[in-house]
Amino acid sequence: MRSLPLAKDTRHRVSVGLGLILLLSATCFIYLQGLNASTFYDDRRNLSALETLDTLEEAWRFVTEGGAGPLGRPLAQLSFLIHANQPRMDAASDARFVNILIHLANGVLLYVLGAMLLRLRGQDEARSDWIALGAAALWSFMPLLASTTLILIQRQTSLATLFGLIGLTVFVYGYFIQSQRPKQALLIQGLGLGIGTLLAILAKENGALFPVYALVIDAVLLPNLSAPSPLRRLRRGTLSLGLAALLVYLLTLNQDWSSVDPLRGWSVFERLQTEVVLLWQYLYLAFFPQPTAFSPFYDDLTVIRGWWAPTLSALGFLALTLIAVLIRRRTPWPLFALTWFFTGHLLESTVILLELMFEHRNYLAVYGLCLALSALAWQAPGRYARLGPALFGVYTLLMALILYGTTSIWGQPLVAAESWVKRHPNSQRAVAYLAEIYHAGFGDDISSALPRIDRAAHACSDCTDAKLQILLYACGHTGEDDIRQRLDDLMQSATTAQALFQLFYNLDSLQKLAAVNACPPITPEDVYRLTLRLLDNPHYTTWLYHVHTLFHAAYFAKEIGDLEAAYAHLAKAESLSPTTLPILQMQLHLLLKEHRYSDALAAIERRRPLKRDRIMTDAVLDELADEVRKDQAGFETSSRHNDNP
Template sequence: MKKKLQNFGVMGSIVLLGLGFIVTFFYIYLQAMGLTWQFDDYINLKDLSNASSVQGLNNFIFGGVAGPTGRPISLLTFLANYNDWMNNHPWGFVKTTLIWHLLNACLIFLLVFNIAKIYINNTNQSYIFALMVAMVWVILPIHASANLIPIQRMTHVSAFFMLSTLLGYVYFRTYLSSKQSPILNLILVIGWVVIGTILAVYSKENGAVVVTMLALLELYFLKRITYPAYPKLWTLGIYLALLIVPLFMLLYLVKNWAGINHHFEFYRDRSLADHLATQIIILWEYLKQIILPRAALLGPFHDGHIVYHWTMWQPYVALIAWLVAIFVGWKYKAYRLGKFLLFALVWYFAAHQIESSIIPLELYFEHRNYLASLGWVVLIAVLFAEIYKKYQGLSPWHILGGIYILYLLFNLQQITSLWGKPLLAAEMWSTYQPDSPRAAQMLAAQYKQEGFREASIEVLNDFAQLHPKNISLEMQVFSETCEKNSSQQNINQLNSLKKNVAKISLPADITVNIASLGENIRQKKCAGVTLKNYLNFLMVAAQVPKIKQNANVMHHVNYETALTYQEMDNTEAYLTYATRAFYNYPSLSIAEKIALTYFKQANNEKTLAWIKEALQYAPSNANGDAWRKSLKSLAETIKSIESQRSKVDNTPHEK
């Protein structure tokens, strides 16, 4: 009875502590209420406004562009914020994301508790240890950007299914008995893992690493529990799970070697070797921000991160440091801290094996540490648990633990309060990330919104002058100032663009502002710049190797060329370049415009032939249904018109 009362008291204390912590958590994040949309929000969420119809709903959920899977499960969760999107209310998205974040913390608590109780005979101590891990993890400042960027909910949704998969597996391993039907046990576990992995991957592709994480939990913590079915087969499955993602990555590298290197060179302006050299250093930078964060250096903009090369000393030092850390963990794995150091390292690398390795992604994103940080949090909790065992009662070491929690909360509060003041945040991010074009663009946008138009232009112009390889901001300056400039100033600006486009480092930069610039020139808002001048610039851009080799960018250049020829009443040239733009990157809107142009020429044969051709490029997802429905409807309309004309032509006329 006494033990039950004691357990009840501990559980009551944990519940009260948890509730108090949740209140503190929301109080800190409420300070970010004034935040704005971020760079990837619009492109991923723009179709949410059409989700009120069945077709629009299908297009939104199954027409995602964030990754190869389209991430439909994550997109499905955004339907809860339909009204927030229609009312331009990003904080509504963030509130929902914070709930997902807390749900994930609960899963971490249950996961750690179910593993801890295998090793800790005292259930109350297992609860306390699991609670400490969950509390420290949920307030890590490095998670702030994932929580505060609306579209990054995809990270949370994928993590939810990953953690659910791991928790279910640990539960099955703990409670399934080998005395039950072995085949049923095997089917149950495999089914759970496969379904959980699929849900995680279709929320975000990085969810595939859950199988590696599962194998690590098995090898580190569950080996002492008897396998519930076919021990040799189960062991083989665990090692297969451990190796399947690395082997797939290796196979992908070998099979797509040329394409990967081409993508790095023409899309990312660095080689695969440089990417790997930089990632080795960035992994240390992430780790520093996980354990000892600095609020000023945490934020959404790291696109100006320095690229390291193997001719520099830093990658070698970083690599040696990682090898030393692994050696220390391995050498002292018989000791608790050594074992958990090694676990934190391999868990960290497992979580980063897709996003921070050979895939041609951007260099640095804080949200990649959402689950990668968990191993380090467990190590921190183990460290303080060891201190607690050694020093009974209150000691300076326990005070240090409290100070560490306060340090994390203070940095988190600094970050959230900054995000709640967009202009100040933009100034801070631009100051600490001076080579980030996104930071410069956000600062310029904030100045413009506050009515400081000249300051906005100055920010863009200064960045463009210091970074001539990034012409996006120079194009934006030209687009926003050409209406007030003299003819000579505009001609000089266009000539500067023509010169700098040959130096372009990231060809996708040209796509950001080319449409608005072209529109201004076609509407004759830029004095002194003729359509022929603009065409000349587009022709020069089209011959730049990095642009020429990039189909997505050529899509924009060719379509701008088509629109300019259309403005010059050159229909044949318009059709030529619009068709090229379509083949660069098939688009329903362009397909329809080409078809309608042929139709206006009264060339129904070519119209129907083009529709038949365009239908071959319809995507395989739900957007393909929209393609087929729209283009087939257009074809049927044309056939109906032809039929009506035929009837009229064959009708006898009265004399």
């Protein structure tokens, strides 16, 4: 008996299901090539506590006191607890595998979201599914997004996207029932988007953008769906209020757009000028990628202070947007792609004084472009109707091959380090990372790798911190003449070095080695003189860096017994930042050492009238005062015993 043929819709669903499984399998296989990638600066700063979490109290602090953002990102921090108390490399691989799973889940959600949007726009089920699957594939294979998955801490970005996409998918589902049950539809949309946005914000603050993404969908893709007018007005008005609230926040965040930020070294206006140019660079990297073009390191970028490039870039986007608006009735896809992209960059690529460039900022921002390209490819007219999807498929496969090359490079730390230094020769982080990888690989035989590391460092015009790190690796492995020459080079470059906080950590390490004569001929006095050179550096005269430099100068002066100089540095540090607790603590340490109790209490009392942060509280000052009085009582008791044997 012959078997009945499968129904057409069943065959279609099986085909799409197999396509989705193939997409997920290929994406997983490609990303597994990068499973053994290194950990990077933000990974260590935010996740190092995982190695020593022993109690529930420590775990709770890890979750609730994250320092990566103003809200602490507790849901992202919570997700890392499953990797606690593992060896570092095992934890890194496991955490990266979880990141891969989250990326796959986001790909599925984007397929579902895209298919729903296309059906709401009148496409039949089969066409909607294939267009949505193509868009999800292009997004999943985009090399620009690789760092979001391969850098551990960027789980904050992908997890926020996961929660937000779930909420956005529920929001779009509401459109399907709004004509029959408008009130229920609005309730479902509000609850779905609201809860999804809240969870996304608790993973990363840019989860606040999801109501704006919903507004783009409502106003650009689905403006004419059948629904009661009051419902449409209420929904769009509420979403518009969300956009307005974000704009008000951004516009009032910095009152003076022309003043130079002491930490970054540039103004809000200069950042805006630069970001409008970088948006074009993101688009180029997204759609014309090379395997070696992607890196965790962009600290070599400088702000654009001229006006030609920013003006032309802004005019380019303005022209594209105007054209997209004019043709929106014929096809809304160009306008959707642009507004979605701009939405994704609204927080991180405008006036908030973050670092200039990171690839993960495009994680969801580029999806609108992917969906638009896929839709336009499938809507090619006449004789191009089959050519469009075919070319799109070939392009997507090419993206997959380039992504494979990218993840393969990331999965080989030494190859990656060499590639990134070549791509970013003036990046302090790239040069320091190269030195670190060589040190990890060569260990006690680091001297044989030093010539290669030195070539990279010398090619970097302003890599003082990296050169200091290389000096630390050279200690004990090269001759004293070589060590002295490296120190002399550092002394010369210290007055012009770019400001970087990592330099202070490396100075601390050098001082500890010098204190036990583990890096001859360098002495603690040399480390102190090197720090004094930083005080003459204009890049270290901005408030935050100057305070740190003075604090370290005071500490190093104390270590060599020059208390007068230590007091002088601390006095200057106090005048700049009187409510910084470590400054007060070092003052008290020195004063108690000399039994100057009245001066110690006076130092505490000077802080009481000031507006203080949540660290230097009244309770903390009271505790410090009690310790001073306790030390004083003990000293006086001991003195009386010595006077009356």
